[in-house]
Amino acid sequence: MNPVIEAINSRRSIRAYEPTPVPRDIINAVIEAGNLAPSRGRMENGEILFQPWRFVVVEGQEFKQKLVQTTNPIWKQSMERIKETHPETYENAMNLYETMDEPKDMVYYSAPVVLFVIGLASYDVSCALACENIMLAAHSLGLGSCYVGFGSMVKGNTDVVKALELTDDERIFGPIVLGYPKDLPEEPVMRSEKKPPKIKWI
Ligand SMILES: Cc1cc2nc3c(=O)[nH]c(=O)nc-3n(C[C@H](O)[C@H](O)[C@H](O)COP(=O)(O)O)c2cc1C
Structure with a gap:
């Protein structure tokens, strides 16, 4: 099969990781793939600029702890909220929680690397394309990945916001x-299965 289609077909969100560190050249290769995504141009000081993103790589245990402490309560509250409304999603998450090794981290899954893609909030489509490139490149290099939206809810921790150097016009x-x-x-x-695409031919 075509290797790109094969990578798209076999990529899965991964929620359990080996503690083995990821070599920096591999992390760089993955980031380069993100950086090559298509992006919408914007005018700034008479210039057309592309690539509205930047990257922050978190490898350090201490900073990861700060991330977990900030987002874990938010994850717990969300689970309580969906318990009644989305019982299947709740059950899947709880099954994962039960089988997870200690210390249980249901937000970043104790992954060795947390990669923040930080971009201009109004260029969200471009930034999402960079994210997909990153996840496919990671998979093709033998890495697992997961887009963890819960992990972006760090605004309540000023230390984290400061370290990420988040500005008002940016989002994670x-x-x-x-x-x-x-x-x-x-x-x-x-979720139980990938649905086939809905297509209308004209
Ligand atoms: C915007 C967005 C936010 C997501 N947030 C989370 C998250 O917080 N935690 C998580 O485990 N997965 C998260 N996911 C991953 C989805 O759950 C996953 O892509 C979906 O279940 C399909 O599974 P697959 O990626 O293995 O095909 C997110 C995906 C996207 C695109």
Whole structure:
């Protein structure tokens, strides 16, 4: 099969990682792939600029702890909220929680790398394309990844906001967690199956 289609077909969100560190040249290769995504141009000081994103790589344990402490309560509150309204999603998440090794981290899944894609808020489509490139490149290099929207809810921690150097016109895309997967699920974990595409031909 065509290797790009094969990578798209076999990529899965990974929620259990080996503690093995990811070499920096591999992280750089993944970021380069994100940086090559298409992007919408914008005028700034008479110039047309592209690539409205930047990247922050978190490898340090201490900073990861800050991230977990900030976002874990938000994850818990959300689970309480969806318990009644989305019982299947709640159950899938709880099954994952039960089988997870200690210390349980349901936001960043104890991944060795948390990659923040930080971009101009009004260029969200471009930034999302960079995220997809990152996840496909990661998969093609033998890494697992997961786009963890919960992990972006860090605004309540000023230390984190300061370290990420987040400005008012920026937002976090992802973050994307990266690492060597403990296993590669055949089917997506959080929902039962991928639906076939809805297509209308004209
Ligand atoms: C915008 C966005 C936010 C997401 N947030 C989370 C998240 O917080 N936690 C998580 O485990 N997965 C998250 N995901 C991953 C989805 O759950 C996953 O892509 C979906 O279940 C399909 O599974 P697959 O990626 O294995 O095909 C997110 C995906 C997207 C695109």
